Amino acid sequence: MSPDGECDESPESERIPDRNRMTRLRRNLSRWYAAHGRELPWRATHDPYRIWISEIMLQQTTVAAVIPYFERFLEQFPTVEVLAAADENEVLRMWEGLGYYSRARNIHRTARQLVAERKGTFPHDAVELQRLPGIGRYTAGAIASFAFDERAPIVEANTLRLYSRLLGYDGDPRSSEGQKLLWRFAEAVLPKANPGRFNQALMELGSTVCTPAAPDCPSCPLRTVCRAFAENRQEEIPRPKPRPKITPVVEASIAVRRGDTYLLRQRRAEERWAGLWDFPRFELGEDQPGHLDRSDEALVPVLHQNLQGPLKELTGIAAEVTAVVTELRHSVTRYRIRLICLEAEYRSGDPTNGDETQQWCRPEDFEELAFSVTGRKLARLLVRRENSGS
Structure with a gap:
């Protein structure tokens, strides 16, 4: 699959929209985001430190829950240098209530590593970012694209659901096959200009319109290029995760x-x-x-x-x-x-x-x-x- 949306000959490429549909998708989404994108504290910056903290906090946690934690955390630790110098108990205390505390321990380790090895600067490249503790493929792509406008793909909970519906993919999106397809689409859909803003738009649409239950398809700017909508299968796609036995x-x-x-x-x-x-x-x-x-x-x-x-x-x-x-x-x-x-x-x-x-x-x-x-x-x-x- 080329960056402009042209198909290759692999089987899953048949699901990727062609050049014309991809162009329409990018145009409609960009217009929608300009009119409907929320103002969130981490969107008004290209500071990789603030973007990184927000992305780690948003893992497994809602935007509404994160905002007050984000603001308090940045007030206490305004820079990566201040965070690196803090005691672990202080970091955990500011994280208290967010859960998944390995996230807090990893950001503390990463801050210390960045200060010790890079004088507090972040790598621009998503591959380099993944070498830091607690930064996986999605978070690396988010930092690279939001902070440095690198053309880095992202797949997280909201975009996984959005991509699956756009492609009409009814397999397991968390399987090896599903992940391969969704990451390929995430890379192919990115425009050459302003990829960071476009990634934000994809996440926003998934979060506010293409919701897990009762998606607001009539308001969706991408409904004309959405296979799940065309087949009236938006409630079935993506395949839900098996519920664990309690x-x-x-x-x-x-x-x-x-x-x-x-x-x-x-x-x-x-x-x-x-x-x-x-x-x-x-x-x-x-x-x-x-x-x-x-x-x-x-x-x-x-x-x-x-x-x-x-x-x-x-x-x-x-x-x-x-x-x-x-x-x-x-x-x-x-x-x-x-x-x-x-x-x-x-x-x-x-x-x-x-x-x-x-x-x-x-x-x-x-x-x-x-x-x-x-x-x-x-x-x-x-x-x-x-x-x-x-």
Whole structure:
């Protein structure tokens, strides 16, 4: 496939629009974007640092959720040099609530690498950008095209859906065959002039018009070149991802109190939410009827008995479970978690002996640390209780 949209002789090339349809596609989309493109904080710049932060934040996260995080993050870390010099806990604290915390750790690593090896400058080339931690093919293409106007293709959630419908591709768009076709189209559709702006237009159309359910086809500037629309198959294409089987589990989080402090531990690299602070936490098993469905009063002695060994092994201390503070429900990937939050009184042991990943912390100092979302909820509940004197 040539950059101008001419077909080659490979089988999937039959799906690529011909030169005339490609020209109409580019013209109609460019006009539509000029009239309907949203003003977003990362679009009013060609600064690769700001574009990079926005693209990493937007992975698995909606635009509406990202905007306040983006603004706060850039206020705290206005340049790649400032980010590189920051402590990891500070970076994670500013990321808290966005989830997928490996993204935050990778941007910190990348910032340090850019400062150490390139004096804080970003490569212009998408291939070079992919050598940086946490930057895959899509993100590299986005930075290269948005910041440097390089003719770099992009395929992400919104454009994957848009391209599949435009091409009428009803196979699995995430398969090797599907990815090959969509990336070829993403490269072929780009104009020679202003490819960065055109990529933005493709993403905008996918996000606001060519939506997963009930796409607004009557308002779409590309409906005359869309195979799925012509065949009335826009609700069927693209083929949906198989839904993972949801596994219910029960976990316990223990707020161990010693005087006016609580024991916190930093989660290890092999654990969920690595690098974040939390109260000692344990998996109890599947969420099913039985001894875990008792009243709070009856549940305390059962959990006290069950958790003594795990607590000692994990933290090096012994404590007496005294109360159920609350229960939290949340989901992580394919797990639906019932989290029983407990309070306990310290009895013996020294968790801080040579271990910097555990510390006793006063409630008024909780805000200085980066917590998991559920850890933060429990921490704030404890602070409220302290302040109310209960």
